[in-house]
Amino acid sequence: MNTIRDLNLQGKKVLVRVDFNVPMDTHSVITDDIRMRMALPTIKYVIENKGKLVLCSHLGRPKGQRVEAYSLAPVASHLQELIGCEVKLAPDCIGKETEAVVNSMKAGEVVLLENLRFHREETENDPLFAERLAILADVYINDAFAVSHRAHASVVGVAGRVAEKGAGFLLETEMDYFHKAMDEPVRPLVALVGGAKVSSKLGALKNMLDRVDRLVIGGAMANTFLKSMGIDMGDSLVEDDLLETARELIDTADRKGVKLYLPVDFVAADRFSADAVVKNVTYRDIPAGWMALDIGPASTILFKEALDDARTIVWNGPMGAFEMDAFARGTMVLCQVVATSHALSITGGGDTNAAVKKAGESKNISYMSTGGGAFLRLMEGKSLPGVEALG
Numbered sequence: 001m002n003t004i005r006d007l008n009l010q011g012k013k014v015l016v017r018v019d020f021n022v023p024m025d026t027h028s029v030i031t032d033d034i035r036m037r038m039a040l041p042t043i044k045y046v047i048e049n050k051g052k053l054v055l056c057s058h059l060g061r062p063k064g065q066r067v068e069a070y071s072l073a074p075v076a077s078h079l080q081e082l083i084g085c086e087v088k089l090a091p092d093c094i095g096k097e098t099e100a101v102v103n104s105m106k107a108g109e110v111v112l113l114e115n116l117r118f119h120r121e122e123t124e125n126d127p128l129f130a131e132r133l134a135i136l137a138d139v140y141i142n143d144a145f146a147v148s149h150r151a152h153a154s155v156v157g158v159a160g161r162v163a164e165k166g167a168g169f170l171l172e173t174e175m176d177y178f179h180k181a182m183d184e185p186v187r188p189l190v191a192l193v194g195g196a197k198v199s200s201k202l203g204a205l206k207n208m209l210d211r212v213d214r215l216v217i218g219g220a221m222a223n224t225f226l227k228s229m230g231i232d233m234g235d236s237l238v239e240d241d242l243l244e245t246a247r248e249l250i251d252t253a254d255r256k257g258v259k260l261y262l263p264v265d266f267v268a269a270d271r272f273s274a275d276a277v278v279k280n281v282t283y284r285d286i287p288a289g290w291m292a293l294d295i296g297p298a299s300t301i302l303f304k305e306a307l308d309d310a311r312t313i314v315w316n317g318p319m320g321a322f323e324m325d326a327f328a329r330g331t332m333v334l335c336q337v338v339a340t341s342h343a344l345s346i347t348g349g350g351d352t353n354a355a356v357k358k359a360g361e362s363k364n365i366s367y368m369s370t371g372g373g374a375f376l377r378l379m380e381g382k383s384l385p386g387v388e389a390l391g
Helices: 034-038 040-048 073-083 096-103 127-134 153-157 169-183 199-208 221-228 240-256 297-307 329-340 350-358 372-379
Strands: 013-017 052-056 087-089 110-112 139-142 164-167 189-193 214-217 259-261 265-269 278-282 291-295 312-316 344-347
Touching: 013 040, 034 040, 034 073, 040 052, 040 073, 040 169, 073 087, 073 110, 127 153, 164 169, 169 312, 169 344, 169 372, 189 199, 189 297, 199 214, 199 240, 199 372, 214 221, 214 297, 221 240, 240 259, 259 297, 265 297, 291 297, 291 329, 297 329, 312 329, 312 372, 329 344, 329 350, 344 350
Parallel strands: 013 052, 013 139, 052 110, 087 110, 139 164, 189 214, 189 312, 214 259, 312 344
Antiparallel strands: 265 278, 265 291
8 A cells, every 4th residue: 555655746636535524613613623633744745745735525414415514614714724824615526616726726735625425426436426536636645544434435436546546644644553553462452342332343342352362341331241141230221132142252252361351340320310319339239220321440440450561452432421420430540541551552433532532641642543433443353445445
């Protein structure tokens, strides 16, 4: 796979797929620009190397309709502030007017195409739509790891229609860190997996058992594992249709010699609410009608011990409903444990990264992945269509 360093950009139209799907408030003010900042090395490299920079991204889910609330106009304005030079917003992402804007560009100039998802053909990977995007490019760069698990026109279709193509710095960094963690890890390698559902991470869990030395499972997904062992979980979230599968995973871990850690106590509540009645209970003492919403203090100590001598840590999914302070302690403590570890630490997924930020530990994690779905797909041992398309 070529990277942007391998390509001659001077005087060429360089179409870069970025992920500028950023959150905004009701006044169209960007509230978190980290995705934009992560793309700046690639953006600045194209400008410095005298390329004609054409950026493309989606924003929200306009479902194939032109919805002004999802216009990239605020993104263009914000990017202009970040890079200190003019960013023109094209009238669309395809079409004669847009082609005219791109074809009139000079070296070092920047154009941002309008929202790709104003056209349903983007998510359908429509060949004609991909061809109309490819017309805008002499060189294609994918720097959008977060959407590289999706076979969309701007991710896969264009790459097959542009001869000169490669990975941007962000995509390259994402893949390098994951390779270090999963393919050539310094051991012990510990995977910390949480979140709500086993079903969403079943493939990742199975693949992890072939790679890790220890697997720590928390969050609501731990409830299904505990119930599969005959534990009464009260009214906690449980996937009853996956009880047999959870039991099989426990047996597989034992057979492969992978140490599996599950919670031994919980912060339980009488209802899912910030003002619920709360108490700490062991995993065998959840009251009828109550639910487990965070790991308890004993589990926190147990999980910390599992991480203490780790040399590589991969984390996806919080340990509880951390968005409510009453159920945040387990996740917050583990953020601190991972952040102060001497291990190579990689976090992935929106909730996990949000928890790390809430704990104030962002700068102490080795790498925070920008992609939830793409990160999870790699954890499953699968390739990314967007990376494969680069050759």
